[in-house]
Amino acid sequence: MNTQPERMPETDLRALVSILRRRGRMIAATMGAVLGLTLLLLLFLTPKYTATALLLVDPTQKDLLSAEAAVQPGGSADNARVESEIEIARSVAVARATARAAGLALDPEFGPGPGAGDRLRALFGLAAEVPQGEAALDVARRKLREATRIERRGLTHVFAVSVTSKSPERAAELANTLARTYIDLQVAAKVGAVEKARDLLLGQLESARTRLAASDDGVDGYIRRNLQALASEAGNPRLIGLQEDLQRLNAVRTGLSEQVGQGGAELERELARTDAAIASTRGALREAVLSSDLPSARLAEMFELQQEAEIAQRQYTNLLARLRDLDAQVLVQVADSRIVSEALPPDVASSPRYKLILSMALVFSLGAGVGVALIREFYIGGILSGRQLETVVPVSRAVSVPFVKMRRDQTCLADGIVEAPLSHFSESFRHLRTTLDRLAPPEETGRGRVVLIASAVAGEGKSTTALALARTYAQLGRSVALIDADLRKPSLHECLGVMPDHGFLEYLRDPEAEGSAEGFYLRDPLSAAGVLVGRGRADVPTDQLLMSRQFQLLLDSARDAVDVILIDTSPLNAVVDAQFIAPFADAAVLCVRFADTSQTDLRLAHARLRETLRPEVPIVAALTRDISGASGYDESGYYA
Template identity: 35%
Template sequence: MDSSDIDLKEIIGILRRQVRLIGLSFIVILVPVIIYLALATPMYRATALISIDAGGSNLLDPRETQNSQSAILNSRVDGEVEVLRADSTILAVVEKGELVRDPEFGARLGLRERIAIALGLDGAADRLRRAVGLRPSEPRSGEALVKSTISQVRSAVEVRRRGLTYLISVGVTSADPQRAAELANLYVDTYIERQVVSKTETINDARDVLQRQTENARQNLTRAEEDLNTFIDDNLARLEAESDDPSVGRIRRELESAQASRSTNVALLQATEDAAERSDWITVAATLEDSALDQLAREREQLLDRLSGETAGSQAEIDLRSALASVEQNLNETFAEAQGSVESRLDTISQNEQAAREQLRDALLRTDVSSEVVADLFNLQQNATIAREQYQRLLSRVQDLSALANVQVSDARVVSEALPPTSAASPNKRLFISAALVLAIGVGVGIALLNEYYIGGITSLAQLKNLSVARAIGTIPDSVSEGDAQLLGNQIIDAPLSQYSESMRKLRLAIDTNLAQGRAERTQESEGKQRGIVILVASALPGEGKTTSAIALARTYAASGKRTLLIDADLRRPSIGNYLNVTPEYGLIDYLDPDTSHKQLKPYVDTVENLIFVPAGHRSTKPTDQLINSDLFLKMIATVREEFDIIILDSPPVLPVVDSRYLAQIADIVVMIVRFANTTQTEFRDAATQLSEVIQPGVRLLAALNRNASPSRRSYYGSGYAGYYGDEKA
């Protein structure tokens, strides 16, 4: 299978092997979530729905509408959403609902303050500050409390527009469902009230500005009328003389009569008002020539004369004062009626005067007076007309704004009040559990894959078979403890029917089968040159059991009648001699070293018939790859091929040193021993890839899973494979 392909069967196998790790991730993630859901306070959300009249409304003129372009209307709705979210709106809600003192939304003690109070340390900080000459901390001000409450309310309120409609939902979250509904309705009611107030204030401000402009227009109108009247009055005699129209003289006399009558009545009103202020009702009655008023004035005088002769506090004095008060009331009422009659007459005279002036203006404009006079008169009349129109227009607008301010309504209305929710909005148990399950599955599978490929070791033959870099041929069972690891090879002799011995025979069969298949892939020329079979037993790292497996495999071949040679090719850390209780004077290292005098190998005979082994001897003080790659070593291998059927090489681990890659070049088959649950897939892949790059065509790369205990490879990591780099202490 290509590394880029996805093998479902392989993934299922990985998950089955890592089921405990996945289950642990479920427990680690789900248990806290379940505890949180059990302890969390349920929060309820109530939602009120309001509709925005984006086009605006005018009760005085329902046909009037504002700009109805879609973009503008949408912008206005979005703007109202921001107004609802604004701090000023939240502050108004806080003030109206008195939420500063609310147990849920009001200012609360922080975690640090609660801990200090619980431990009795709430005053210790102030005492310490006084001790060092600092002022004690001041309690939070009212402004700070309001800001804290605003923050709490803001986090509990959600305002959002419903799609592209003109509907806005206002949701409030609270621990009490009834309280949540009350606050949601309070929020929208406060917003609508503020909108009405804002619109009314805006209209009133505009009305005040127009009122000032109206007053200026009224003054301009007065000046324009006065200028026109003054011009006519000053030039009336000359205008009449220049005019040929006899109506000008008649209108002039009417105007002068109206002016005289107006002056008389004005003087009459002023005189009567002055006399009334002095309570000189006789003079008032004589001036107005009102007999009823004269009779009341005389009755008042008689009552005053009689009252002056009565004893203070007597019944007669009281009766007289009561009668006097009644007469004075009648006097005031009668005087008011008389004054009204005079004022009405004065209004009529003023209207007649104004009509006469207008007739005179029209008549003068029609007559043949000088062009200069006509131009001046026309300009003055036009200025008065323009001033009058401007004044009337402003006055009408002021009256419209005053009426509009009194009937102002909000552009928003509540279409659905908030009701107490029946179920909690948070925590959403289904969502939490679903998310936790998804997270647990994701984390579990991720950790399983991480453990499968990078952290954890290979734990099954199926897992080993999934790795396409080598062919998995079997499993070496768990037979002895770590302290008895060197006795494994003895089981081939002492317990030939044991599970361990049987597994070694299975490995031998698998090796023979792959050798036969590999021969078919070689050329006849290369096959004819080689007789003995070279089997390289290797491992990715130290401590994977390759040496004990090499000994057991060699004894298995020897027991089957094959002439077998076991060579300790691990020149970095020779170990076969120790396992077979042989302490050689010299070995393979001395034979290959050109600086020594030992030019012959000293083989040793094992207890198993047909098995000869060559120990490596003492550790080399030179780079061993030079010895392995020498012509002498190659000649030695060629020689032993002629003498033995099977030659088994116990090699150094692949990843720490390079020797195994030289040995793999002369091997007919390579068997990698993989330590159960200790060698990761990455490490095995790296080692197998390095060997597959150097082996000859047709040479098979095999792998066996070793479940037996042996010294951990981790002991070599502390010094970076120090045992394979000449460190005696490793």
């Protein structure tokens, strides 16, 4: 149970800063690795260049043949026009025509050269199939479209055609080719539209011509058919004469036209003269009929026929004029867009963007470094401070025990408690003792308290801590019993420099020895503490022994005899022994080796301990071999 008060935000900030400082090297290493990798990647990236041509879309409707001012649509129509032109410039047709015009099918960069897969296949002797002809053009067109960007500049009429290539010259050339191709296709499309309109008109003109001939025949035929009646009704005999002239001329013309095939310029001239004479005679005949004094019914009939002929004539003339107009327009079509700025080969590569990538890598590496440091601090790595320890497992308190070097003449580091009582090392154990006394105060009955000394894995300083704590208690005048219950690998006897005849293990195994502790019960030569030592490694499962009645009896009598019973145990994660003793404990010390015990091990050990201890029993963590210099009182009252 964590009983510490809630932390203030600035304390958390300080804790974060101290974590970052502590993990500084790891952060720097991560940053170095990320930046190094980025640099390496940048070295292998081929620089690419982007060249841009600018085009202006002129949304006015131009007609060079018209003297009137060009029509400016304006507003949204204007906008739509520019957008349409951009879409056309982006079209597959333009890309394909550009790829064809620039010969990209054979280009090493844009052409269908062998890819990575093909090269791999070639290594195994499998010939790669490289597309040819139209298929190659398709590949080039696809690559060109991927390398092309066409974008409007804001809300202007200008749009930019940018092409990216490994070569700056090639990039500029392709951007210009694409711009020109787009304009050429635009003109061709316009010409095509005019030509289509002209073809349509040609058809209409043909039918108008037929209609005109028929209506002409209508008037002349009417006069021919009704000549006698007309002449008598009008009282104009000249009509008959004109009609006869006309018939004679027609006969002459028929004769001439038969001879024309045999050649002769004179004959042709004669034919033309006859045609002219026929036309003027016909005109004169019509004129004479219409100017004659005919009855109104006859005149109306005539007039109607005449009107029809005139309408047909007008239609025909109109269509002919429009056709000539379109013929002229085909030749004078101009594009609605024009290049206002040709692309030039760029001096600087557009990709990779070294500065941007490096600054992003810097930010990312810093984030990654801090992330790794925090993950290591809170999830994976070893424990580097009491505060960190308290965040990883909910212990009641954490106490740091500084790292000390063993002198040659020492058998055990715990000797320092007696030899140098004012050292940091000794102070840290006094600190641990006070903490234990505060969290698990002596019972009013005066019976001794049992303190379990445990750890997650081997070599975390249990035995050193147990002996040092026993001596610290003894210095205070308390009666202490220290039991080496690490039956698998007892070590306290080595610390004390003795080798008993039989150890604690033998005592537990031999029921006859009940109550007796001779041989393995020693008095610590450096303090008043009594120690129950072991002798050698166990060759039998030891957990049953710790559950035995002997053990319970021993603990019971020890509680009556002394103030504090310290029990050194086997590692929690390795064997179950400590979990059998835990239910008897009034307090537990969990030894954690500085920067070494993994957080996973620590969590597992804590969970095992917690589930076997009585709920109210506190766990105090001892961060052993601390080299950070933050042992106890150094961190102003934090562990107090």
